[in-house]
Amino acid sequence: MKLKLIIALALGAATTAAMAGEVEDQIRFRQSAYSFLGWNTAKIKAQAADHPETFNKDQVIAAANAVAAVANSGLLSLYGPGTDKGTGWKATRLKPEFFEKQDEVKEIEATFIKEANELQKVAANGDPAEVKAQFGKVGATCKSCHDLIRVRE
């Protein structure tokens, strides 16, 4: 009897821990994805927009490939129930309303994928001005999501 209770408690604790881990994993994975994304967008911004004299075609292609890879990686699967609260690498800034705004969120993701794929194509042509213009469109999709479901500090 006592043993059964201990097992039940232990199982309960294990399940909770596993679930918490899952939520925390999702938050950490998506935060890492955006961090990696930021490294690559910063490169494109620096080389195509701010200092076109430093434009390095190969680096920009590599960065645009990475941006497209992140966009196409199915990021929305990292936004499971309960992931509006969690510590992650740092406290998540996902608004609880995220879960009620699924149509808009999915539309933004589709636009993000479309523009990131286009950026990848444009980068292959190696024209800084073209890259800059398309990079702006990608940035606008980032902003549309931030404005919609990201908590302002």
Add this chain to the structure above:
Amino acid sequence: MKVEVHIWDWPLRLFHWLLVIAVVGAYATGKLGGNLTDWHARFGSLILGLLVFRLIWGFIGTTHARFTSFFPTFSRLVEYVKGEWQGVGHNPAGAIAIIALLAVLSVLTVTGLFANDDIAFEGPLFHAIDKELSDKLSGWHIFAVNILLGLVAVHVTAVVLYQRLKKTNLVGAMLTGKKQLPRSLAPSPIKPVGPFRFVITLLIAVTVVWGVWSGGFVEYLAPLASFQSASANPKS
């Protein structure tokens, strides 16, 4: 019996309309994002320069441009509420709106200098502070926009009401600098703008904007940043 009197000097009027253009531009580009963010920074810089100009002009400009001439002191407000206030420049209620507008625009400009959008924008002074503080200031920047919109709505509504109810053309006055005033107030027209004062004020405003972008201020503020990161990681 009314007389037309020159009240607003031309730098003040130029300030006002440039500010209108810059604020509308900054708001629109801020909302749209993308590559227009570059223009958001440019409009913001123009606002910074205009605010510095206005602040100095508020002390050395012509009579009605000076803060002391229209500052809503307690006694002026009491007079105004009783309906006894008499003056030719900004009335005390308008003065509150103007000071509030200048204050919230200052908050927006200063926070914008340190802001980032986690996409592709970093304000010219971003590197002078910690990312965490920049994130916080960026949040305030966005929040302050709501206050600005409220104040602009009050300001524009008041101007429209003056036109409709009191038949006072405030827009015209801000364009021509001239107001129709009762002769009983016996206002004397303002003195001409001193070219030396104007040039000095303009130079200071341009220098501040240039300084912000030159990176000089970042260097000046750098000890602040290292102090912050040192206190954030006491072990390092």
